[in-house]
Amino acid sequence: MTLEQFTRNEGQLTRQYEYDECSVLAVDFGADETDASVDLVDDTVIVIVDDEQYELELPDGADDAHTFIKNGVLTVEMEGDL
Template identity: 75%
Template sequence: MTLEQFTKDEGQVARRYEYGDETVLAVDFGAEHASASVDTVDGTVIVVVDDDQYEFELPVGADDAHTFIKNGVLTVEVEGDL
């Protein structure tokens, strides 16, 4: 998973955390984007914020991924041997 695509032009704060066999990616799009949506389709995470769409592939070895957006903060939790 790459954080650069979220922080280059938009100014979002993005972080990646490692917890044993779990990786968490968090991107703050801001409270004004609370209606943003996220979905996972065939190993691809798709995020829609206003008129912008971001897509990225889950890493090889990802067994399970949980994605959600709350108050404009995207969270992707990935389990597995990355």
């Protein structure tokens, strides 16, 4: 699922920030979602919120990605030639 499909289909508030060295993607699932978890498998970010699973494909060129979720906000930090 691309970022555009993810936000349109699921209604999540999403922001993407571009910096010189990296790109950061933030997705707000809501502050009530404190039991959410995130995992990175190959080029796919997998988020589990309650009984729902969301998958988001990283863009081509994302060499090194780090993910975490805090207070219902998923953050994906990506390095590489995006």
